[in-house]
Amino acid sequence: MHPKRAAITGVGGFVPDYILTNKELETMVDTTDEWIFTRTGIRERRILKDPGKGASDMVVPAVLELLEKTSHTPADIDLLICATVTADRVFPDTANTVCDKIGAENAFGYDINAACSGFLFALYTGAQFVANGTYRKVVVAGVDKMSSILDYTDRATCVIFGDGAGAVLLEAADDDTGIRDAVLKGDGNGRHFLHMKAGGSVKPPTLDTVLAREHFVYQEGKTVFKYAVKGMVDTVTEVLSRNGLPPADVSWIVPHQANMRIITSVAEMLDFPMEKVMTNIERYGNTTAGTLPLCMWDYEKRLRKGDWIVLTAFGGGFTWGSLLLKWAYDG
Numbered sequence: 001m002h003p004k005r006a007a008i009t010g011v012g013g014f015v016p017d018y019i020l021t022n023k024e025l026e027t028m029v030d031t032t033d034e035w036i037f038t039r040t041g042i043r044e045r046r047i048l049k050d051p052g053k054g055a056s057d058m059v060v061p062a063v064l065e066l067l068e069k070t071s072h073t074p075a076d077i078d079l080l081i082c083a084t085v086t087a088d089r090v091f092p093d094t095a096n097t098v099c100d101k102i103g104a105e106n107a108f109g110y111d112i113n114a115a116c117s118g119f120l121f122a123l124y125t126g127a128q129f130v131a132n133g134t135y136r137k138v139v140v141a142g143v144d145k146m147s148s149i150l151d152y153t154d155r156a157t158c159v160i161f162g163d164g165a166g167a168v169l170l171e172a173a174d175d176d177t178g179i180r181d182a183v184l185k186g187d188g189n190g191r192h193f194l195h196m197k198a199g200g201s202v203k204p205p206t207l208d209t210v211l212a213r214e215h216f217v218y219q220e221g222k223t224v225f226k227y228a229v230k231g232m233v234d235t236v237t238e239v240l241s242r243n244g245l246p247p248a249d250v251s252w253i254v255p256h257q258a259n260m261r262i263i264t265s266v267a268e269m270l271d272f273p274m275e276k277v278m279t280n281i282e283r284y285g286n287t288t289a290g291t292l293p294l295c296m297w298d299y300e301k302r303l304r305k306g307d308w309i310v311l312t313a314f315g316g317g318f319t320w321g322s323l324l325l326k327w328a329y330d331g
């Protein structure tokens with residue numbers, strides 16, 4: 001008898017309608033479509049333009065789609081975990097706002113802030129509650145409205161990111177599918193290379209911080225790039241080897257969508273074919289906590305029950321890791 005495991009039993013997603021193309025960015029900062037595409041693999045990204053709308057407004061449609069696809073109602077949800085660095089507000093959390101907006105009257109929730117690894121960390125957290133029998137139906141969402149923290153005069157950062165949300169349902173598996181293992185890592189020294197300078201308790205917002213443009217993403221891209229490739233390769237290798245799974249048995253790698261050159265470097269170093277690596281960075285850019293569920297949302301139809309899948313991410317913190325699962329249904 002295998003131990004109880006949490007399995008992903010459905011995926012929902014949402015991206016805003018507005019498409020910000022590389023061509024439009026050419027009119028905003030000193031950049032070119034050619035530079036952006038060759039250096040990052042991005043052609044366009046989605047932007048949530050509607051005034052007064054935030055992260056929860058993207059999670060709501062993603063979760064409603066998820067519930068419809070899996071024949072559930074909002075009242076069925078026990079717990080909703082939301083991974084994000086662009087919560088509706090500094091507090092309260094976004095997860096309980098989503099529960100209120102969809103009428104998930106039996107649920108409680110909370111947010112997890114682990115930047116681009118947020119969905120990975122939230123997924124493994126949610127899986128523990130299902131595996132140990134505490135809760136039966138756990139929704140894990142990854143969302144970011146990166147456009148709310150981007151400096152659209154800084155070409156080094158504003159071309160990379162986009163807005164979007166994805167969500168999965170976790171339920172106990174009654175077979176050998178589900179989440180098997182994860183290698184999750186952190187190194188707080190990485191905070192120097194990727195952060196927002198002001199707005200937190202260290203440097204609360206003032207007129208000066210606003211004028212100094214300190215409420216935007218700050219990134220030392222080259223350093224982050226180097227650590228990202230190594231972090232993802234190391235943890236994919238570790239999670240596979242400690243589960244005795246040869247890379248050839250893996251059907252899909254789902255990598256964080258930060259830069260196509262990072263993704264291809266990871267695949268090359270793992271000697272893993274790109275045809276089995278999920279990518280959608282060309283259309284959505286980097287949606288931070290949204291990338292992993294949005295990839296599964298895009299590729300769901302191609303997934304088969306029993307597929308071995310590895311999710312891997314690297315992001316601010318630094319945070320990184322890889323998670324191994326056996327897919328639970330035919331997409």
Ligand code: UT7
Binds near residue numbers: 030039225228
């Ligand atoms: O998701 C969270 C984790 N984040 C990541 O994993 C991101 C990791 N880093 C990256 O993806 C890349 O480092 C970037 C895409 C951010 C930057 O690419 P890069 O190849 O590392 O470029 P760079 O920063 O070294 O800049 C090279 C040149 C510079 O010009 P000079 O100094 O050589 O004259 C930049 O000023 O490219 C210039 N540049 C641009 N040129 C046109 C930087 N951004 C742009 C731009 N358009 N948008």
